[in-house]
Amino acid sequence: MKLGVLGTGTVGQTIGGKLVALGHEVKLGSRTATNEKAAAWVKAAGRGASQGTFADAAAFGEVVFNCTSGAGTVDAARAAGEANLRGKILIDVSNALDFSKGFPPSLFTGNTDSLGEQLQRALPETKVVKSLNTVNANLMVDAGSLAGGDHDIFVSGDDAGAKARVSELLRDWFGWKNVVDLGDITTSRGVESYLALWVRLYGAVKTPQFNIKLVR
Amino acid sequence: MKLGVLGTGTVGQTIGGKLVALGHEVKLGSRTATNEKAAAWVKAAGRGASQGTFADAAAFGEVVFNCTSGAGTVDAARAAGEANLRGKILIDVSNALDFSKGFPPSLFTGNTDSLGEQLQRALPETKVVKSLNTVNANLMVDAGSLAGGDHDIFVSGDDAGAKARVSELLRDWFGWKNVVDLGDITTSRGVESYLALWVRLYGAVKTPQFNIKLVR
Numbered sequence: 140m141k142l143g144v145l146g147t148g149t150v151g152q153t154i155g156g157k158l159v160a161l162g163h164e165v166k167l168g169s170r171t172a173t174n175e176k177a178a179a180w181v182k183a184a185g186r187g188a189s190q191g192t193f194a195d196a197a198a199f200g201e202v203v204f205n206c207t208s209g210a211g212t213v214d215a216a217r218a219a220g221e222a223n224l225r226g227k228i229l230i231d232v233s234n235a236l237d238f239s240k241g242f243p244p245s246l247f248t249g250n251t252d253s254l255g256e257q258l259q260r261a262l263p264e265t266k267v268v269k270s271l272n273t274v275n276a277n278l279m280v281d282a283g284s285l286a287g288g289d290h291d292i293f294v295s296g297d298d299a300g301a302k303a304r305v306s307e308l309l310r311d312w313f314g315w316k317n318v319v320d321l322g323d324i325t326t327s328r329g330v331e332s333y334l335a336l337w338v339r340l341y342g343a344v345k346t347p348q349f350n351i352k353l354v355r
Numbered sequence: 356m357k358l359g360v361l362g363t364g365t366v367g368q369t370i371g372g373k374l375v376a377l378g379h380e381v382k383l384g385s386r387t388a389t390n391e392k393a394a395a396w397v398k399a400a401g402r403g404a405s406q407g408t409f410a411d412a413a414a415f416g417e418v419v420f421n422c423t424s425g426a427g428t429v430d431a432a433r434a435a436g437e438a439n440l441r442g443k444i445l446i447d448v449s450n451a452l453d454f455s456k457g458f459p460p461s462l463f464t465g466n467t468d469s470l471g472e473q474l475q476r477a478l479p480e481t482k483v484v485k486s487l488n489t490v491n492a493n494l495m496v497d498a499g500s501l502a503g504g505d506h507d508i509f510v511s512g513d514d515a516g517a518k519a520r521v522s523e524l525l526r527d528w529f530g531w532k533n534v535v536d537l538g539d540i541t542t543s544r545g546v547e548s549y550l551a552l553w554v555r556l557y558g559a560v561k562t563p564q565f566n567i568k569l570v571r
Contacts, residue, residue: 240467243544250461250551290570321555328459329555335466335548339537344571353556354506355565 143168143200145193145215147176150232150276151206157280159184161312168196170218197223202230202308205258209235210247212254216261224265228301230308231255231327232271232279234334243338246331255295255327266301269327270294270309270318273337275347282314290350291317295326319353359384359416361409361431363392366448366492367422373496375400377528384412386434413439418446418524421474425451426463428470432477440481444517447471447543448487448495450550459554462547471511471543482517485543486510486525486534489553491563498530506566507533511542535569 140163144155147169155165166189167177177190189199197203197219207215212233216224233254237247248254255269270292271279282288292315294302302320309315321329341347356379360371363385371381382405383393393406405415413419413435423431428449432440449470453463464470471485486508487495498504508531510518518536525531537545557563 243541245466250466250548251456286570319556319559321559325459326555326558329552332466332548332551336545336552339542339545340535340569342542343535343537344569346571349569349571351567352570353560353565354502354568355560355562 140164141199141201142166143196143198143203144206145196145203145219146206146208146211147174147180148206148208150279151204152176152180153276153280154204154206154232155180155188156184158312159187163187164199165189166191166196166199168193168219170215193218194220194223197227200227202228205229205231205233207233209233209254210237213257213261216258221262221264224262226264226266228266228268228304229258229262230271230305231258231267231269234272235331236334243335246335248331250328250332253325253327253331255324255331259297259324266296266298267324268294268296268298268301268305269324269330270305273330273333274350278348278350280313282316285348285350288314288316290352291319293319293321293326293330295321295324295330297324317352356380357415357417358382359412359414359419360422361412361419361435362422362424362427363390363396364422364424366495367420368392368396369492369496370420370422370448371396371404372400374528375403379403380415381405382407382412382415384409384435409434410436410439413443416443418444421445421447421449423449425449425470426453429473429477432474437478437480440478442480442482444482444484444520445474445478446487446521447474447483447485450488451547452550459551462551464547466544466548469541469543469547471540471547475513475540482512482514483540484510484512484514484517484521485540485546486521489546489549490566494564494566496529498532501564501566504530504532506568507535508566509535509537509546511537511540511546513540533568
Protein backbone atom coordinates (compact mmCIF):
# COMPACT_ATOMS: atom_id res chain seq x y z
CA MET A 140 0.00 0.00 0.00
CA LYS A 141 1.14 3.58 -0.63
CA LEU A 142 1.24 5.72 2.49
CA GLY A 143 2.09 9.35 3.17
CA VAL A 144 3.59 10.64 6.39
CA LEU A 145 3.63 14.37 7.12
CA GLY A 146 6.50 15.24 9.45
CA THR A 147 10.09 14.08 9.77
CA GLY A 148 10.49 14.02 13.56
CA THR A 149 10.69 10.96 15.79
CA VAL A 150 7.02 10.12 15.39
CA GLY A 151 7.02 10.42 11.59
CA GLN A 152 10.23 8.42 11.25
CA THR A 153 9.03 5.72 13.64
CA ILE A 154 5.66 5.28 11.96
CA GLY A 155 7.22 5.51 8.49
CA GLY A 156 9.91 3.01 9.41
CA LYS A 157 7.40 0.50 10.74
CA LEU A 158 5.25 0.80 7.62
CA VAL A 159 8.26 0.27 5.34
CA ALA A 160 9.27 -2.75 7.43
CA LEU A 161 5.76 -4.12 6.86
CA GLY A 162 6.37 -3.89 3.11
CA HIS A 163 4.54 -0.69 2.29
CA GLU A 164 5.71 2.22 0.16
CA VAL A 165 6.05 5.30 2.35
CA LYS A 166 6.74 8.90 1.37
CA LEU A 167 7.87 11.16 4.21
CA GLY A 168 6.85 14.78 3.63
CA SER A 169 8.31 18.00 4.92
CA ARG A 170 8.37 21.68 4.01
CA THR A 171 11.13 21.08 1.48
CA ALA A 172 11.66 18.19 -0.93
CA THR A 173 15.25 17.72 0.23
CA ASN A 174 14.88 17.78 4.02
CA GLU A 175 18.04 16.25 5.51
CA LYS A 176 16.31 14.30 8.27
CA ALA A 177 14.00 12.76 5.70
CA ALA A 178 16.97 11.93 3.44
CA ALA A 179 18.73 10.14 6.30
CA TRP A 180 15.53 8.25 7.08
CA VAL A 181 15.08 7.18 3.44
CA LYS A 182 18.60 5.83 3.40
CA ALA A 183 18.15 3.94 6.68
CA ALA A 184 14.65 2.64 5.97
CA GLY A 185 15.61 1.23 2.60
CA ARG A 186 13.41 -0.16 -0.16
CA GLY A 187 9.96 1.44 -0.27
CA ALA A 188 11.01 4.63 1.48
CA SER A 189 10.99 7.99 -0.27
CA GLN A 190 10.73 11.66 0.56
CA GLY A 191 9.11 14.80 -0.80
CA THR A 192 7.16 17.89 0.13
CA PHE A 193 4.03 17.79 2.27
CA ALA A 194 2.06 17.96 -0.99
CA ASP A 195 4.07 15.09 -2.51
CA ALA A 196 3.47 12.86 0.52
CA ALA A 197 -0.22 13.73 0.63
CA ALA A 198 -0.69 13.00 -3.07
CA PHE A 199 1.26 9.74 -2.76
CA GLY A 200 -0.56 8.21 0.17
CA GLU A 201 -3.80 6.28 -0.04
CA VAL A 202 -3.89 6.88 3.71
CA VAL A 203 -1.88 9.72 5.26
CA PHE A 204 -0.51 10.22 8.78
CA ASN A 205 -0.10 13.66 10.30
CA CYS A 206 3.01 13.44 12.48
CA THR A 207 4.00 17.09 12.41
CA SER A 208 4.59 19.01 15.62
CA GLY A 209 1.37 20.45 17.00
CA ALA A 210 2.35 24.05 16.30
CA GLY A 211 3.01 23.20 12.64
CA THR A 212 0.03 20.94 12.07
CA VAL A 213 -2.49 23.24 10.42
CA ASP A 214 0.17 24.90 8.22
CA ALA A 215 1.41 21.47 7.14
CA ALA A 216 -2.13 20.44 6.25
CA ARG A 217 -2.58 23.57 4.15
CA ALA A 218 0.76 22.95 2.46
CA ALA A 219 -0.25 19.33 1.82
CA GLY A 220 -3.22 20.71 -0.06
CA GLU A 221 -6.94 20.02 0.10
CA ALA A 222 -6.95 18.46 -3.35
CA ASN A 223 -4.22 15.97 -2.45
CA LEU A 224 -6.12 14.81 0.64
CA ARG A 225 -9.70 14.98 -0.65
CA GLY A 226 -11.69 11.89 0.32
CA LYS A 227 -8.69 10.31 2.02
CA ILE A 228 -8.21 9.23 5.60
CA LEU A 229 -5.80 11.47 7.53
CA ILE A 230 -4.71 9.88 10.81
CA ASP A 231 -3.82 12.74 13.12
CA VAL A 232 -1.25 11.84 15.75
CA SER A 233 -0.35 15.40 16.79
CA ASN A 234 -0.41 17.07 20.20
CA ALA A 235 -0.89 20.74 21.08
CA LEU A 236 1.89 20.87 23.63
CA ASP A 237 3.21 24.32 24.45
CA PHE A 238 6.56 24.26 26.25
CA SER A 239 7.05 28.03 25.98
CA LYS A 240 6.42 28.44 29.72
CA GLY A 241 8.61 25.46 30.59
CA PHE A 242 7.53 22.20 32.15
CA PRO A 243 4.81 21.05 32.43
CA PRO A 244 3.60 21.99 28.96
CA SER A 245 0.14 23.49 28.55
CA LEU A 246 -2.13 23.07 25.52
CA PHE A 247 -2.05 25.97 23.09
CA THR A 248 -5.51 25.04 21.83
CA GLY A 249 -7.07 25.65 25.25
CA ASN A 250 -9.75 23.17 26.16
CA THR A 251 -12.60 24.23 23.92
CA ASP A 252 -10.82 23.22 20.72
CA SER A 253 -8.29 20.64 19.57
CA LEU A 254 -5.86 19.99 16.75
CA GLY A 255 -8.09 17.22 15.48
CA GLU A 256 -10.91 19.71 15.05
CA GLN A 257 -8.62 22.35 13.56
CA LEU A 258 -7.42 19.86 10.96
CA GLN A 259 -10.96 18.76 10.12
CA ARG A 260 -12.02 22.40 9.69
CA ALA A 261 -8.98 23.09 7.47
CA LEU A 262 -9.71 19.97 5.37
CA PRO A 263 -13.50 19.57 5.27
CA GLU A 264 -13.40 16.91 2.53
CA THR A 265 -10.78 14.77 4.29
CA LYS A 266 -11.70 12.09 6.81
CA VAL A 267 -9.65 13.13 9.83
CA VAL A 268 -9.28 10.40 12.45
CA LYS A 269 -7.49 11.35 15.66
CA SER A 270 -5.54 8.48 17.19
CA LEU A 271 -2.25 7.32 18.73
CA ASN A 272 -1.42 10.72 20.27
CA THR A 273 -1.82 9.24 23.77
CA VAL A 274 1.28 7.04 23.61
CA ASN A 275 4.99 7.28 22.89
CA ALA A 276 6.15 6.75 19.28
CA ASN A 277 7.65 3.31 19.93
CA LEU A 278 4.44 2.12 21.53
CA MET A 279 2.31 3.59 18.73
CA VAL A 280 3.71 1.08 16.27
CA ASP A 281 4.12 -1.88 18.63
CA ALA A 282 1.30 -2.17 21.14
CA GLY A 283 2.37 -5.71 21.98
CA SER A 284 5.68 -4.47 23.39
CA LEU A 285 3.78 -3.47 26.55
CA ALA A 286 1.83 -6.01 28.63
CA GLY A 287 1.10 -8.14 25.57
CA GLY A 288 -0.99 -5.32 24.12
CA ASP A 289 -3.55 -5.39 26.93
CA HIS A 290 -4.17 -1.62 27.01
CA ASP A 291 -6.20 0.82 24.95
CA ILE A 292 -5.99 3.25 22.09
CA PHE A 293 -8.67 5.70 21.01
CA VAL A 294 -10.17 6.93 17.73
CA SER A 295 -12.08 10.19 17.25
CA GLY A 296 -13.66 11.29 13.98
CA ASP A 297 -16.81 12.27 12.15
CA ASP A 298 -16.77 9.40 9.63
CA ALA A 299 -17.73 6.02 11.08
CA GLY A 300 -16.34 4.11 8.11
CA ALA A 301 -13.00 5.86 8.37
CA LYS A 302 -12.77 5.08 12.08
CA ALA A 303 -13.58 1.42 11.42
CA ARG A 304 -10.88 1.30 8.74
CA VAL A 305 -8.33 2.99 10.99
CA SER A 306 -9.18 0.56 13.79
CA GLU A 307 -8.40 -2.34 11.41
CA LEU A 308 -5.14 -0.74 10.32
CA LEU A 309 -4.08 -0.09 13.90
CA ARG A 310 -4.66 -3.75 14.69
CA ASP A 311 -3.07 -5.18 11.56
CA TRP A 312 -0.05 -2.87 11.39
CA PHE A 313 0.67 -1.95 14.98
CA GLY A 314 -0.95 -4.68 17.08
CA TRP A 315 -3.67 -2.60 18.76
CA LYS A 316 -6.26 -5.10 19.95
CA ASN A 317 -8.39 -2.65 21.94
CA VAL A 318 -9.50 0.39 19.98
CA VAL A 319 -12.09 2.57 21.74
CA ASP A 320 -14.29 4.76 19.52
CA LEU A 321 -14.83 7.96 21.50
CA GLY A 322 -17.19 9.64 19.05
CA ASP A 323 -16.95 12.58 16.68
CA ILE A 324 -13.90 14.72 16.03
CA THR A 325 -14.66 16.99 19.01
CA THR A 326 -13.66 14.08 21.24
CA SER A 327 -10.10 14.88 20.17
CA ARG A 328 -10.25 17.38 23.04
CA GLY A 329 -10.43 14.46 25.43
CA VAL A 330 -7.36 12.64 24.15
CA GLU A 331 -5.41 15.86 23.63
CA SER A 332 -6.24 17.11 27.16
CA TYR A 333 -5.12 13.73 28.51
CA LEU A 334 -1.56 14.75 27.63
CA ALA A 335 -1.58 16.93 30.76
CA LEU A 336 -1.94 13.70 32.73
CA TRP A 337 0.43 11.76 30.43
CA VAL A 338 3.36 14.07 31.20
CA ARG A 339 2.75 13.61 34.94
CA LEU A 340 2.42 9.82 34.63
CA TYR A 341 5.70 9.90 32.72
CA GLY A 342 7.21 11.79 35.66
CA ALA A 343 5.90 9.14 38.05
CA VAL A 344 6.86 5.99 36.14
CA LYS A 345 10.12 7.39 34.65
CA THR A 346 9.68 5.71 31.29
CA PRO A 347 7.57 6.66 28.26
CA GLN A 348 6.74 2.99 27.77
CA PHE A 349 3.35 3.05 29.52
CA ASN A 350 -0.28 3.45 28.66
CA ILE A 351 -3.73 3.33 30.19
CA LYS A 352 -6.33 0.61 30.01
CA LEU A 353 -10.01 1.38 30.22
CA VAL A 354 -11.48 -0.79 32.99
CA ARG A 355 -15.25 -1.18 32.88
CA MET B 356 -12.18 9.14 63.85
CA LYS B 357 -13.74 12.59 63.40
CA LEU B 358 -14.02 13.67 59.78
CA GLY B 359 -15.24 16.79 58.06
CA VAL B 360 -16.83 16.89 54.64
CA LEU B 361 -17.27 20.20 52.83
CA GLY B 362 -20.19 20.01 50.40
CA THR B 363 -23.62 18.42 50.50
CA GLY B 364 -23.94 17.18 46.92
CA THR B 365 -23.78 13.58 45.70
CA VAL B 366 -20.03 13.32 46.28
CA GLY B 367 -20.12 14.74 49.81
CA GLN B 368 -23.09 12.61 50.79
CA THR B 369 -21.58 9.45 49.30
CA ILE B 370 -18.20 9.91 50.98
CA GLY B 371 -19.83 11.00 54.23
CA GLY B 372 -22.22 8.05 54.16
CA LYS B 373 -19.43 5.56 53.59
CA LEU B 374 -17.36 7.00 56.44
CA VAL B 375 -20.33 6.86 58.83
CA ALA B 376 -20.98 3.26 57.76
CA LEU B 377 -17.35 2.52 58.65
CA GLY B 378 -18.04 3.79 62.18
CA HIS B 379 -16.59 7.28 61.96
CA GLU B 380 -18.11 10.55 63.13
CA VAL B 381 -18.75 12.78 60.14
CA LYS B 382 -19.86 16.39 60.00
CA LEU B 383 -21.18 17.56 56.65
CA GLY B 384 -20.55 21.26 56.09
CA SER B 385 -22.37 23.78 53.92
CA ARG B 386 -22.86 27.53 53.72
CA THR B 387 -25.59 27.41 56.35
CA ALA B 388 -25.80 25.33 59.50
CA THR B 389 -29.31 24.15 58.63
CA ASN B 390 -28.89 23.11 54.97
CA GLU B 391 -31.84 20.86 54.06
CA LYS B 392 -29.84 18.37 51.99
CA ALA B 393 -27.41 17.95 54.87
CA ALA B 394 -30.30 17.52 57.32
CA ALA B 395 -31.82 14.78 55.17
CA TRP B 396 -28.42 13.10 54.91
CA VAL B 397 -27.89 13.23 58.71
CA LYS B 398 -31.27 11.55 59.23
CA ALA B 399 -30.56 8.84 56.64
CA ALA B 400 -26.93 8.22 57.63
CA GLY B 401 -27.81 7.79 61.31
CA ARG B 402 -25.48 7.53 64.28
CA GLY B 403 -22.24 9.45 63.85
CA ALA B 404 -23.61 11.85 61.24
CA SER B 405 -23.99 15.55 61.92
CA GLN B 406 -24.14 18.82 60.01
CA GLY B 407 -22.88 22.37 60.36
CA THR B 408 -21.29 25.24 58.51
CA PHE B 409 -18.14 24.84 56.44
CA ALA B 410 -16.25 26.21 59.47
CA ASP B 411 -17.95 23.72 61.82
CA ALA B 412 -17.06 20.76 59.57
CA ALA B 413 -13.47 21.97 59.13
CA ALA B 414 -12.98 22.44 62.86
CA PHE B 415 -14.57 19.04 63.59
CA GLY B 416 -12.53 16.91 61.21
CA GLU B 417 -9.09 15.49 61.94
CA VAL B 418 -9.02 14.95 58.18
CA VAL B 419 -11.30 16.97 55.89
CA PHE B 420 -12.67 16.23 52.40
CA ASN B 421 -13.44 18.99 49.94
CA CYS B 422 -16.46 17.77 47.98
CA THR B 423 -17.87 21.15 46.97
CA SER B 424 -18.61 21.95 43.35
CA GLY B 425 -15.55 23.24 41.55
CA ALA B 426 -16.94 26.75 41.16
CA GLY B 427 -17.55 26.99 44.90
CA THR B 428 -14.36 25.34 46.08
CA VAL B 429 -12.15 28.29 46.93
CA ASP B 430 -14.99 30.23 48.57
CA ALA B 431 -15.86 27.16 50.63
CA ALA B 432 -12.24 26.86 51.74
CA ARG B 433 -12.17 30.50 52.81
CA ALA B 434 -15.46 30.05 54.68
CA ALA B 435 -14.05 26.92 56.34
CA GLY B 436 -11.29 29.13 57.67
CA GLU B 437 -7.52 28.82 57.66
CA ALA B 438 -7.37 28.38 61.42
CA ASN B 439 -9.81 25.45 61.34
CA LEU B 440 -7.75 23.64 58.70
CA ARG B 441 -4.23 24.57 59.81
CA GLY B 442 -1.90 21.58 59.78
CA LYS B 443 -4.67 19.22 58.68
CA ILE B 444 -4.97 17.09 55.60
CA LEU B 445 -7.58 18.37 53.13
CA ILE B 446 -8.43 15.76 50.50
CA ASP B 447 -9.60 17.69 47.44
CA VAL B 448 -12.01 15.75 45.27
CA SER B 449 -13.29 18.71 43.22
CA ASN B 450 -13.35 19.29 39.47
CA ALA B 451 -13.26 22.54 37.52
CA LEU B 452 -16.00 21.59 35.10
CA ASP B 453 -17.68 24.47 33.31
CA PHE B 454 -20.98 23.51 31.68
CA SER B 455 -21.89 27.09 30.80
CA LYS B 456 -21.26 26.45 27.13
CA GLY B 457 -23.07 23.10 27.22
CA PHE B 458 -21.59 19.68 26.67
CA PRO B 459 -18.77 18.81 26.71
CA PRO B 460 -17.72 20.89 29.70
CA SER B 461 -14.45 22.82 29.59
CA LEU B 462 -12.22 23.58 32.57
CA PHE B 463 -12.68 27.05 34.02
CA THR B 464 -9.16 26.92 35.45
CA GLY B 465 -7.63 26.66 31.97
CA ASN B 466 -4.65 24.32 31.80
CA THR B 467 -1.99 26.32 33.58
CA ASP B 468 -3.68 26.13 36.96
CA SER B 469 -5.93 23.74 38.88
CA LEU B 470 -8.33 23.70 41.78
CA GLY B 471 -5.81 21.70 43.81
CA GLU B 472 -3.30 24.50 43.42
CA GLN B 473 -5.89 27.20 44.09
CA LEU B 474 -6.85 25.47 47.33
CA GLN B 475 -3.23 25.09 48.39
CA ARG B 476 -2.60 28.78 47.70
CA ALA B 477 -5.71 29.76 49.67
CA LEU B 478 -4.68 27.51 52.59
CA PRO B 479 -0.87 27.56 52.73
CA GLU B 480 -0.70 25.85 56.13
CA THR B 481 -3.04 23.02 55.15
CA LYS B 482 -1.80 19.82 53.53
CA VAL B 483 -3.90 19.68 50.37
CA VAL B 484 -3.92 16.27 48.69
CA LYS B 485 -5.75 16.01 45.40
CA SER B 486 -7.35 12.63 44.82
CA LEU B 487 -10.46 10.70 43.76
CA ASN B 488 -11.65 13.36 41.29
CA THR B 489 -11.03 10.95 38.38
CA VAL B 490 -13.87 8.58 39.24
CA ASN B 491 -17.59 8.61 39.92
CA ALA B 492 -18.74 9.06 43.55
CA ASN B 493 -19.83 5.45 43.99
CA LEU B 494 -16.49 4.19 42.76
CA MET B 495 -14.57 6.67 44.95
CA VAL B 496 -15.74 4.86 48.08
CA ASP B 497 -15.79 1.30 46.72
CA ALA B 498 -12.89 0.59 44.36
CA GLY B 499 -13.55 -3.14 44.66
CA SER B 500 -16.95 -2.76 42.98
CA LEU B 501 -15.13 -2.54 39.63
CA ALA B 502 -12.87 -5.35 38.39
CA GLY B 503 -11.97 -6.37 41.93
CA GLY B 504 -10.22 -3.03 42.42
CA ASP B 505 -7.63 -3.65 39.70
CA HIS B 506 -7.42 -0.05 38.50
CA ASP B 507 -5.72 3.12 39.70
CA ILE B 508 -6.26 6.26 41.70
CA PHE B 509 -3.87 9.19 41.96
CA VAL B 510 -2.57 11.50 44.68
CA SER B 511 -1.04 14.94 44.14
CA GLY B 512 0.36 17.14 46.88
CA ASP B 513 3.35 18.97 48.28
CA ASP B 514 3.58 17.01 51.55
CA ALA B 515 4.94 13.46 51.17
CA GLY B 516 3.73 12.38 54.60
CA ALA B 517 0.22 13.61 53.88
CA LYS B 518 0.15 11.72 50.57
CA ALA B 519 1.33 8.54 52.29
CA ARG B 520 -1.38 8.93 54.94
CA VAL B 521 -4.07 9.58 52.33
CA SER B 522 -2.90 6.53 50.37
CA GLU B 523 -3.41 4.40 53.52
CA LEU B 524 -6.83 5.89 54.15
CA LEU B 525 -7.91 5.32 50.54
CA ARG B 526 -6.92 1.67 50.87
CA ASP B 527 -8.40 1.09 54.32
CA TRP B 528 -11.64 3.00 53.85
CA PHE B 529 -12.40 2.72 50.16
CA GLY B 530 -10.45 -0.33 48.94
CA TRP B 531 -7.96 1.45 46.66
CA LYS B 532 -5.09 -0.98 46.23
CA ASN B 533 -3.19 0.97 43.56
CA VAL B 534 -2.47 4.57 44.51
CA VAL B 535 -0.11 6.39 42.14
CA ASP B 536 1.80 9.36 43.55
CA LEU B 537 2.01 11.87 40.69
CA GLY B 538 4.14 14.44 42.51
CA ASP B 539 3.53 17.92 43.88
CA ILE B 540 0.24 19.82 43.91
CA THR B 541 0.80 21.15 40.37
CA THR B 542 0.17 17.62 39.14
CA SER B 543 -3.47 18.31 40.00
CA ARG B 544 -3.56 19.82 36.50
CA GLY B 545 -3.02 16.35 35.10
CA VAL B 546 -5.89 14.68 36.92
CA GLU B 547 -8.19 17.67 36.47
CA SER B 548 -7.46 17.89 32.72
CA TYR B 549 -8.17 14.16 32.46
CA LEU B 550 -11.82 14.99 33.06
CA ALA B 551 -11.99 16.12 29.42
CA LEU B 552 -11.25 12.50 28.51
CA TRP B 553 -13.42 11.10 31.32
CA VAL B 554 -16.57 12.73 29.94
CA ARG B 555 -15.84 11.23 26.50
CA LEU B 556 -15.11 7.78 27.92
CA TYR B 557 -18.41 8.07 29.78
CA GLY B 558 -20.07 8.80 26.44
CA ALA B 559 -18.44 5.73 24.92
CA VAL B 560 -19.07 3.21 27.70
CA LYS B 561 -22.50 4.63 28.76
CA THR B 562 -21.93 4.10 32.47
CA PRO B 563 -19.98 6.13 35.04
CA GLN B 564 -18.77 2.89 36.61
CA PHE B 565 -15.38 2.79 34.86
CA ASN B 566 -11.82 3.84 35.49
CA ILE B 567 -8.36 3.64 33.99
CA LYS B 568 -5.49 1.41 34.93
CA LEU B 569 -1.91 2.49 34.43
CA VAL B 570 -0.15 -0.22 32.41
CA ARG B 571 3.63 -0.14 32.60
